[in-house]
Amino acid sequence: MAVVFKKTSMLTDVPLHYCPGCTHGIIHRLVAESIEELGAADKAIGVAPVGCAVFAYNYFNCDMQEAAHGRAPAVATGIKRVNRDCVVFTYQGDGDLASIGTAEIVHAAARGENITVIFVNNGIYGMTGGQMAPTTLPGQVTTTSPYGRDTSHCGYPIGISELLSTLKAPSFIERVSVHDVKNVVNAKRAIKEAFRRQIDGKGFSLVEVLSTCPTNWGMNPLDALKWLEANMIPYYPLGNYKDRDKEAASK
Amino acid sequence: MAKLTFASEICKGCGLCVNACPKKLLELDKSRINKKGYNPVHITDQAACVACAACARMCPDCVITVER
Ligand SMILES: Cc1ncc(C[n+]2csc(CCOP(=O)(O)OP(=O)(O)O)c2C)c(N)n1
Ligand code: SF4
Numbered sequence A: 001m002a003v004v005f006k007k008t009s010m011l012t013d014v015p016l017h018y019c020p021g022c023t024h025g026i027i028h029r030l031v032a033e034s035i036e037e038l039g040a041a042d043k044a045i046g047v048a049p050v051g052c053a054v055f056a057y058n059y060f061n062c063d064m065q066e067a068a069h070g071r072a073p074a075v076a077t078g079i080k081r082v083n084r085d086c087v088v089f090t091y092q093g094d095g096d097l098a099s100i101g102t103a104e105i106v107h108a109a110a111r112g113e114n115i116t117v118i119f120v121n122n123g124i125y126g127m128t129g130g131q132m133a134p135t136t137l138p139g140q141v142t143t144t145s146p147y148g149r150d151t152s153h154c155g156y157p158i159g160i161s162e163l164l165s166t167l168k169a170p171s172f173i174e175r176v177s178v179h180d181v182k183n184v185v186n187a188k189r190a191i192k193e194a195f196r197r198q199i200d201g202k203g204f205s206l207v208e209v210l211s212t213c214p215t216n217w218g219m220n221p222l223d224a225l226k227w228l229e230a231n232m233i234p235y236y237p238l239g240n241y242k243d244r245d246k247e248a249a250s251k
Numbered sequence B: 001m002a003k004l005t006f007a008s009e010i011c012k013g014c015g016l017c018v019n020a021c022p023k024k025l026l027e028l029d030k031s032r033i034n035k036k037g038y039n040p041v042h043i044t045d046q047a048a049c050v051a052c053a054a055c056a057r058m059c060p061d062c063v064i065t066v067e068r
Helices: A024-037 A052-059 A072-082 A094-100 A102-111 A160-164 A181-199 A221-235 A244-249 B016-020 B054-058
Strands: A003-005 A044-048 A063-066 A087-093 A116-121 A172-177 A205-210 A239-243 B003-006 B026-028 B041-043 B064-067
Touching: A024 A052, A024 A087, A024 A116, A024 A181, A044 A052, A044 A072, A052 A063, A052 A087, A072 A087, A072 A094, A072 A102, A072 A116, A087 A094, A087 A181, A094 A102, A094 A116, A094 A160, A102 A116, A102 A160, A116 A181, A160 A172, A160 A205, A160 A239, A172 A181, A172 A221, A181 A205, A181 B054, A205 A221, A221 B016, A239 A244, B003 B041, B016 B026, B016 B054, B054 B064
Parallel strands: A044 A063, A044 A087, A087 A116, A116 A205, A172 A205
Antiparallel strands: A003 B064, A172 A239, B003 B064, B026 B041
């Protein structure tokens, strides 16, 4: 019999600690498979965030470094600059990247650092119990916005892909989702392309992946996928936000 | 002929695979509880499986191996 699908060797045998149905696990797999398929398994170095993915260093079968909250792009910058042959990535949630780490991600992107950022946007602080994040939707109920996010004093969610795509340096920025099989396959394509840009020396690449947090959204895993599709995608449109290769080709 | 193998002990019974299967062949096995305390997924009709691997691609925990 031929193997159609099996777990990638770029993930360790350690069982993931994520809640049942949390799509962090799917995204881990896509990152790991992309690295393996690009032949970068023994050159990969990941930087783990603070957030539910804090134990990512136990799961990716490569060298990993833990960073202080939000600082992963700065840590990855240092690692990449002294190990130019290595494939360096960060894996960060929206509390990590879009709140406490806003400065680090903007400047890493502006510098065009040759790293790959996997940005997991579930619209909430998962690990600490579901507080409002900069990415929380208007009206969305969280533990710190029990009546829904009030835009009159909390403003509006930050579209990180839109924001960073105004910068000149980044090579590749795309927003994808993992709420069904078709989108999972598409997310893998984008993540692989992001790593390919780094390997080709093209500079900064980021993939924003819309993700669920069934536990803190207060839903079962399937309803969370449906909620993502119905509520997050209208606010966070999927698609490519920056592709310098395409820009160059059309000139 | 297709064959699914399940790493049942790490299944969290989230049901994303159950929903993903286009032929509706998967269900949570209510007659079993794994070490983690969940009803693990199983296949109801192996012969009808077309090895599309939709279930495996939606599984957050890489529980399912698909062979053909
Ligand atoms: C300096 C610092 N400030 C605050 C915290 C508390 N804290 C831990 S995780 C987290 C947010 C995580 O949310 P996110 O990045 O969205 O990841 P998720 O857990 O949702 O995957 C916060 C605020 C911390 N650990 N360190
Ligand atoms: S708290 Fe939310 S983001 Fe964290 S593991 Fe659970 S479901 Fe996933």
